Amino acid sequence: xxxxxxxxxxxxxxxxxxxxxxxxxxxxxxxxxxxxxxxxxxxxxxxxxxxxxxxxxxxxxxxxxxxxxxxxxxxxxxxxxxxxxxxxxxxxxxxxxxxxxxxxxxxxxxxxxxxxxxxxxxxxxxxxxxxxxxxxxxxxxxxxxxxxxxxxxxxxxxxxxxxxxxxxxxxxxxxxxxxxxxxxxxxxxxxxxxxxxxxxxxxxxxxxxxxxxxxxxxxxxxxxxxxxxxxxxxxxxxxxxxxxxxxxxxxxxxxxxxxxxxxxxxxxxxxxxxxxxxxxxxxxxxxxxxxxxxxxxxxxxxxxxxxxxxxxxxxxxxxxxxxxxxxxxxxxxxxxxxxxxxxxxxxxxxxxxxxxxxxxxxxxxxxxxxxxxxxxxxxxxxxxxxxxxxxxxxxxxxxxxxxxxxxxxxxxxxxxxxxxxxxxxxxxxxxxxxxxxxxxxxxxxxxxxxxxxxxx
Numbered sequence: 302x303x304x305x306x307x308x309x310x311x312x313x314x315x316x317x318x319x320x321x322x323x324x325x326x327x328x329x330x331x332x333x334x335x336x337x338x339x340x341x342x343x344x345x346x347x348x349x350x351x352x353x354x355x356x357x358x359x360x361x362x363x364x365x366x367x368x369x370x371x372x373x374x375x376x377x378x379x380x381x382x383x384x385x386x387x388x389x390x391x392x393x394x395x396x397x398x399x400x401x402x403x404x405x406x407x408x409x410x411x412x413x414x415x416x417x418x419x420x421x422x423x424x425x426x427x428x429x430x431x432x433x434x435x436x437x438x439x440x441x442x443x444x445x446x447x448x449x450x451x452x453x454x455x456x457x458x459x460x461x462x463x464x465x466x467x468x469x470x471x472x473x474x475x476x477x478x479x480x481x482x483x484x485x486x487x488x489x490x491x492x493x494x495x496x497x498x499x500x501x502x503x504x505x506x507x508x509x510x511x512x513x514x515x516x517x518x519x520x521x522x523x524x525x526x527x528x529x530x531x532x533x534x535x536x537x538x539x540x541x542x543x544x545x546x547x548x549x550x551x552x553x554x555x556x557x558x559x560x561x562x563x564x565x566x567x568x569x570x571x572x573x574x575x576x577x578x579x580x581x582x583x584x585x586x587x588x589x590x591x592x593x594x595x596x597x598x599x600x601x602x603x604x605x606x607x608x609x610x611x612x613x614x615x616x617x618x619x620x621x622x623x624x625x626x627x628x629x630x631x632x633x634x635x636x637x638x639x640x641x642x643x644x645x646x647x648x649x650x651x652x653x654x655x656x657x658x659x660x661x662x663x664x665x666x667x668x669x670x671x672x673x674x675x676x677x678x679x680x681x682x683x684x685x686x687x688x689x690x691x692x693x694x695x696x697x698x699x700x701x702x703x704x705x706x707x708x709x710x711x712x713x714x715x716x717x718x719x720x721x722x723x724x725x726x727x728x729x730x731x732x733x734x735x736x737x738x739x740x741x742x743x744x745x746x747x748x749x750x751x752x753x754x755x756x757x
Contacts, residue, residue: 457665577653
C-alpha cells in the first residue's frame with residue numbers, strides 16, 4: 302500500500318502536495334453531498350462511452366456495476382471518505398479503481414472534473430427545485446386551510462403599521478398564497494435554465510472523442526445540450542438565479558414571520574402559538590416566545606448573504622473554470638437547507654395556530670377604519686374625492702378630540718361638516734357593508750374571498 306494517496310495529476314509534479322495545501326484545497330467535506338448526482342452522471346457517461354465504442358463494452362459493464370455498488374456504500378454509510386480524495390469526483394473514482402482495477406480509470410475518458418461538477422450541480426439544483434416546489438405547495442395548502450377555517454374573521458388592515466381599513470383575515474392569508482405562487486414560478490423558470498447538459502465540454506474546449514452528448518442528455522432527462530464549452534464549465538448563473546429566488550422566498554416567509562411575532566404579542570393578541578411551537582425564558586417564568594417565527598425571520602439574513610457570496614465569487618472570474626468555483630457549493634447547500642427548513646416548520650405551525658377572532662374584531666373598532674368609506678360616500682353625492690377626504694378628516698379630528706368613534710356622530714353633526722351628507726350615511730358606516738362593497742380589483746369582499754377559496 303502506498304503511504305499517501307496518489308493524485309490523478311501528479312505526473313507533472315516533482316513533490317507531493319503539502320498536507321496543509323491538501324487540507325485547504327479539499328472540498329470533500331461538503332461536496333460529498335453531490336455523490337448521488339455524480340454517480341448518476343457517471344453512469345450516463347459510461348453508458349455513452351461504451352455505446353459509442355470509445356471504451357470496451359466489457360469495461361463499461363464493470364464500471365457501471367462498480368458505480369452501483371459504490372452508491373450503495375455511500376447510502377449505507379460504509380463508504381470511507383478521505384481529505385486526500387480532494388473532492389467527491391476523485392473519491393468515487395479512487396474507490397472504483399480499488400474495486401474493479403485499471404478499467405475504472407477509463408471512466409474519466411472524454412470528460413473533466415470541470416464539466417463533471419457543472420453537471421452534478423445542475424442535477425442537484427434541478428432536483429432541489431422540484432423538492433422546494435412541493436414544499437411551497439404544501440405551505441400554500443396550509444394557508445388555504447387556515448383561511449377556510451377563519452373565512453369570516455375580520456381584522457384591521459394596515460399601512461405603515463397603522464389601522465387602515467377592515468379586511469378579512471382569510472384575505473390577508475391569501476396574499477401570501479399569491480406571493481408563494483410567484484416564488485414557485487421563479488423557481489420553475491430557474492429550473493428551465495438549469496436544465497442544460499454541460500457534460501461533453503471537457504476542461505474548457507470540448508473533447509476529441511466522438512461522444513454523443515444527446516444520448517447522455519436523454520438518459521439524464523436534460524432538455525438540451527450546452528452550445529458552448531467555455532460557457533458550460535465556467536458559468537454558475539443558474540445557482541445565482543436559484544439563490545436570488547431563494548432570497549425572495551425568504552423575504553416573503555420573513556414578512557409573515559414578522560406578522561406572527563406581532564400578532565402573538567400582548568399588544569395584538571391576534572394569534573396564540575401552541576406550546577410545542579414556542580419556547581420559554583430562562584429567567585421570566587411567564588414568557589412564551591415565538592422563537593420559530595423569529596428564527597425564520599433571522600435565517601433570511603443568511604439566505605441574503607449566500608446570494609451576495611455567490612455574486613462576489615463570480616464577479617471577476619475570467620473564462621473559463623477557476624478554483625474559486627469550489628466555493629459555490631456551501632452557499633447553495635445552505636440556502637436549500639434553510640429554505641426547506643423554514644417552509645417545513647411554517648407549514649407545520651399553520652394548522653396549530655389559535656386565531657383569536659374576537660380580539661381581531663375588537664381591534665377593528667379602533668383607528669376609524671371606515672373613514673375612507675364615508676369619503677367614498679361623499680363622492681357618490683358628487684363631491685370631488687379631495688374635498689371629501691378633507692371633510693372626513695375634520696370628522697376624524699373631532700372624534701379624536703372627543704374620544705368617540707366615527708359611527709357615534711349624529712346626522713346633525715355630519716351635516717355641519719357637509720350638507721351633502723344624508724341619513725343614508727349610516728349604510729356606509731357598517732363594517733359588513735364596507736367589506737361587501739370591495740369586490741373590485743381582488744378586494745377583500747367576502748364574495749371575492751369565497752370565490753378564490755373555491756378555486757384553490
